[in-house]
Amino acid sequence: MKDLAYREEARARHKESFLAPIIKANPLFVMLLGTCPALAVTKSLEAAIGMGILFTFVLTCSNVLVSSLRKIIPSEVTTPSYIVIIATFVTLVKLLTNAFMPELYATLGVFLSLLVVNCIVLGRSEAFASKNTIFDSFLDGIGNGIGFTWAISLMAIIREILGTGMMTFGKIFTFIPLIKLPILKMVDASNEIIYDYSISLFQTPVGAFLVFGAILAVIAAIGNLKAKKAKYKQKEGNK
Amino acid sequence: MSYLVAFLLAIISSTLIDNVVLSRFYGICSFIGVGNKTKSSIGMGLAVTFVTVFATIICWPIYNFLLIPAEIPYMDTVVFILVIASLVQIVGYFIKKKSPSLYKTLGIYLPLITTNCAVLGVVQGNTDSGLDFGMSVANALGTSIGFFIVIFLFACIRERLEGYKVPKALKGVPIALFVAGLMAMAFLGLQGVAG
Numbered sequence: 001m002k003d004l005a006y007r008e009e010a011r012a013r014h015k016e017s018f019l020a021p022i023i024k025a026n027p028l029f030v031m032l033l034g035t036c037p038a039l040a041v042t043k044s045l046e047a048a049i050g051m052g053i054l055f056t057f058v059l060t061c062s063n064v065l066v067s068s069l070r071k072i073i074p075s076e077v078t079t080p081s082y083i084v085i086i087a088t089f090v091t092l093v094k095l096l097t098n099a100f101m102p103e104l105y106a107t108l109g110v111f112l113s114l115l116v117v118n119c120i121v122l123g124r125s126e127a128f129a130s131k132n133t134i135f136d137s138f139l140d141g142i143g144n145g146i147g148f149t150w151a152i153s154l155m156a157i158i159r160e161i162l163g164t165g166m167m168t169f170g171k172i173f174t175f176i177p178l179i180k181l182p183i184l185k186m187v188d189a190s191n192e193i194i195y196d197y198s199i200s201l202f203q204t205p206v207g208a209f210l211v212f213g214a215i216l217a218v219i220a221a222i223g224n225l226k227a228k229k230a231k232y233k234q235k236e237g238n239k
Numbered sequence: 240m241s242y243l244v245a246f247l248l249a250i251i252s253s254t255l256i257d258n259v260v261l262s263r264f265y266g267i268c269s270f271i272g273v274g275n276k277t278k279s280s281i282g283m284g285l286a287v288t289f290v291t292v293f294a295t296i297i298c299w300p301i302y303n304f305l306l307i308p309a310e311i312p313y314m315d316t317v318v319f320i321l322v323i324a325s326l327v328q329i330v331g332y333f334i335k336k337k338s339p340s341l342y343k344t345l346g347i348y349l350p351l352i353t354t355n356c357a358v359l360g361v362v363q364g365n366t367d368s369g370l371d372f373g374m375s376v377a378n379a380l381g382t383s384i385g386f387f388i389v390i391f392l393f394a395c396i397r398e399r400l401e402g403y404k405v406p407k408a409l410k411g412v413p414i415a416l417f418v419a420g421l422m423a424m425a426f427l428g429l430q431g432v433a434g
Contacts, residue, residue, distance in 0.1 A: 040264040087317040113316045113363045114356045206423045213416030221408035
């Protein structure tokens, strides 16, 4: 019987470590970590997705390795050891991206190297993987990766549509054909502009700050509304 | 003479025109985290300046005279981050011994600098674009001065904002990001100077 209860508990823990970082404890929107790449690579959706996938890979691998070495690493040198582990996987990813997807490598540029000092990767190693089992750390890595990827993709969609007026696919992921979806801007076959409502400011750094600020404000507003409703419900209940 | 002019131009352009925080997005975490008190922003700015310049002076020779002759330039990130982490430790010990008053202002920011992407970003950017030693130092100096100026201005604005009434949803980080956006817009105007 005890075994069953234990298993049940373990399953709940696995679920929690996977699902929590996707929405409830989203690394970018709730924890406000990893803001540097989030602002820098969100000019286009493809760059954001590419960054998200590479980020997920690095985070999951470093989480698993840190977790499996957690009883060996002495407590005095945890941070340097984690940094070396992370830097190893970042170098691996850099070399592979440069070899197989040079367009993505050129777009992300130095921000690929900067994954080494990414607050999320280091933070999850320190706060989660150094204390939990390998499987939990693996799930935590995947969950945080998905949470971060959808967050930067949302920002990238807003910035790309408002900034360029269209969604472009196939420019960075060269294995899919080049498609340009006209949304706010339309050009005909001879590149003549039919209409153009895009605001190029959103492609500049200014747009990155404004979009991120606006998203955080919307999240705060939703949170306030929920708190208000809960309070109101409590009052009704008391009556 | 012309090299000196280029040196000064490189400092100015990396300070104002291509500002580290507002157009290259390095060090946003500490920019938002520390940039709400003027005093702590000065401490952080000084510490970043110190470490970035020193890290560049050390990492450039390591890359060019050690990693390239040994044909392992792909090890750069690993080596750089180790150099920066140990440099931060050494600088911390040194300041603690020599000037306890300076340590009081800088001390708590030093551990944060290892994970500040401005330092690694500048060092990596220098070697990626193949700058020579003088230009690398100019870039490091200009970048960190730019970081200092922007984080200080940002902290001043945020301190004043605390006294004003802002909509409830915008309180805290969202309004700070809008402020940063407006600052970025102002710095965008400087790009015309480069010509």
